[in-house]
Amino acid sequence: MKKDLCPPSGASSLPSSSGDCFDLLLAACWRLSQLRYVFLVWAEKGNMNPNFEPVLRFCSAIISPWPKREACLPPSPEMLKKEKEMFASMERHVSSFRHAEREADASLMADELVQVADFASAIRELCDPGFSPASFLDVKAAWAAEGGKG
Numbered sequence: 001m002k003k004d005l006c007p008p009s010g011a012s013s014l015p016s017s018s019g020d021c022f023d024l025l026l027a028a029c030w031r032l033s034q035l036r037y038v039f040l041v042w043a044e045k046g047n048m049n050p051n052f053e054p055v056l057r058f059c060s061a062i063i064s065p066w067p068k069r070e071a072c073l074p075p076s077p078e079m080l081k082k083e084k085e086m087f088a089s090m091e092r093h094v095s096s097f098r099h100a101e102r103e104a105d106a107s108l109m110a111d112e113l114v115q116v117a118d119f120a121s122a123i124r125e126l127c128d129p130g131f132s133p134a135s136f137l138d139v140k141a142a143w144a145a146e147g148g149k150g
Contacts, residue, residue: 021075022067024083025127028090029063032120035097036060039113047106050148054140055110055117061134062121072127083123090119 036059043052073079093115100108114136121133134142 021080021083021127022069022072024080024087025067025072025123028087028120028123029067031090031094032059032116033063035094035113035116036063038101039109042101042106042109047104049106049110052106052110053148054136054143055113057143058134058136058139059113059117061139062117062124067124067128067131071130073129075127079126083126086119086123086126090116090123093119 036056039052040056075083093112097109097112097116100106100112118136124131125133
């Protein structure tokens with residue numbers, strides 16, 4: 001029986017204790033980590049396109065190293081509002097990812113995973129001033145420069 005790691009469409013996984021921007025950051029990174037794992041497992045079952053490697057690397061760069069509370073800024077009301085808006089936008093892409101998974105559309109899953117990663121990266125960058133993310137295009141270019149080897 002398949003365990004659904006994501007809430008049903010329309011359900012929000014916004015932390016109930018979202019008075020802290022770090023809680024939202026952890027929720028975003030956790031969500032990205034879940035979807036990356038789902039994509040990786042799905043790909044390992046023979047659905048992997050070599051061009052998906054940069055997607056997985058991009059996700060890994062956002063969640064590794066895992067965020068630490070002491071690295072985060074104290075939240076301002078404006079920062080918290082912006083972070084919540086980004087999280088809600090990210091959740092729409094999570095829903096699209098789950099739909100693509102049900103349809104076995106690996107390319108759409110990869111596209112939506114990049115979108116989720118972009119939002120998680122933006123949330124992390126907002127909360128953690130020491131985090132300097134690479135863009136997906138930078139990761140993809142670096143991968144291509146390596147000869148597209150894993």
